[in-house]
Amino acid sequence: MRLFIALPTPDTVAESILLDTAALRGKYPDLKWVRQDALHLTLTFLGEVGKENLDTIYRAMDAAGRMQEPFRLRYQGLGTFPGRGKPRVIFLPLNEGEEECSLLHRVLVERIGESIEVDRRSFTPHLTLARVKNSRNWPDVRADGLDISAAFEARKIVLFRSHLKPDGAEYEELYSRQLGGNGDRV
Numbered sequence: 001m002r003l004f005i006a007l008p009t010p011d012t013v014a015e016s017i018l019l020d021t022a023a024l025r026g027k028y029p030d031l032k033w034v035r036q037d038a039l040h041l042t043l044t045f046l047g048e049v050g051k052e053n054l055d056t057i058y059r060a061m062d063a064a065g066r067m068q069e070p071f072r073l074r075y076q077g078l079g080t081f082p083g084r085g086k087p088r089v090i091f092l093p094l095n096e097g098e099e100e101c102s103l104l105h106r107v108l109v110e111r112i113g114e115s116i117e118v119d120r121r122s123f124t125p126h127l128t129l130a131r132v133k134n135s136r137n138w139p140d141v142r143a144d145g146l147d148i149s150a151a152f153e154a155r156k157i158v159l160f161r162s163h164l165k166p167d168g169a170e171y172e173e174l175y176s177r178q179l180g181g182n183g184d185r186v
Helices: 011-020 022-027 051-067 098-113
Strands: 002-008 040-048 071-076 079-081 089-096 126-131 149-154 156-163 170-178
Touching: 002 051, 002 098, 011 022, 011 149, 040 098, 040 126, 040 156, 051 098, 051 156, 051 170, 089 098
Parallel strands: none
Antiparallel strands: 002 040, 002 156, 071 089, 071 149, 079 089, 089 126, 156 170
């Protein structure tokens, strides 16, 4: 199973982001834009994981959820990866909640990494909006001067299974954990 752990974006916020990016979507139609129902902030990508490792992941999520109370996430501006040159990813940078996201990421990687190989690359919390599909159309979205803003309270972390499809990945929620206190499984 191809898995990742993320903070989901509430439907109303995702809808607002789609409206705010409509001009960009129209200007760059050949980018691979993330669907509204797929907008999320990835805390850790796990890759291919066997069912026998799910309990380890659930325990790590429970530990991370107990350590972090619900918190405010705020995206502001527009960014690209890499930061210079020809972008491959267009995203909303996080300007509030970065510390909390980094704590969740660190706890998840440490706990899960005791049993499963995990991605330990540097973590930059962000919300991916689009990916560049081909090298012939390099967008210069930073020059468009859009200042997109979105905020919400992060209340749970979710383990998603990614089903890769030709028209984009579909995500299936396998497990979720409320943030804070005893944090019920949802």
